[in-house]
Amino acid sequence: MAIIGSNAEDVASSYYAIIKRAPAHIKHYTFWCDNCSALNKNWKLYVALCTAAVNADWGPETVTVKYFEAGHSFMKADVVHGQIGKAMKKKSNVYDIHDLNDIIPKTSRHNKTLLLNFEDFYEFKEGNRQRRSKNSSENLPMLNNVKV
Known part of the structure; x- marks a missing residue:
């Protein structure tokens, strides 16, 4: 019986747990993901990975998430x-x-x-506004342009 579901926060928690429980000498992570925006392309996952990366005690130096091209699903x-x-x-x-x-x-x-x-x-929060006002000229960053 599952104690949690499979929503974005739960998937983000899984990535976070993998990094947190890994041996301390591992400093670079690369995750290959499908293009599921609900689970693998969202701000909650990004916040979880950034939270892990900034942890001075056990955080990695880099975390890279790579996505397959659309149509190449293998x-x-x-x-x-x-x-x-x-x-x-x-x-x-x-x-x-x-x-x-x-x-x-x-x-x-x-x-x-x-x-x-x-x-x-964990209940990772999205860390961004869901919408911009129509009159706002503010540009929110896209996930593929953000680096820590």
Whole structure:
């Protein structure tokens, strides 16, 4: 049973947890994502990654998020999802996240899991205004132009 859902804040919390729990010597991260604006292209994810990057104790020096070109939808994750699906069919009794956590690492030595607890989830705020007034000449930054 999931303790949280799969909205933008939850996905951002997952990225944040990966960085926070990684070994301290890892200073550069590159995430390849699909073009899902609801989950992988939003200000909440950007705020989460910036929050991680500015943490002096464990934050990385760089975080890069790369997106595939529209129409080129093949991702390594598609293969991984297929492997996991086959393994789940072989093991007919998958009842909870712990069963799934047992299956995933067995599908490939490259597949690792990170179980998140309730305290790993944050309510990242968007950090920007949703709309400009019609009379405003203020230009808000686009995500692809922002660097920290």
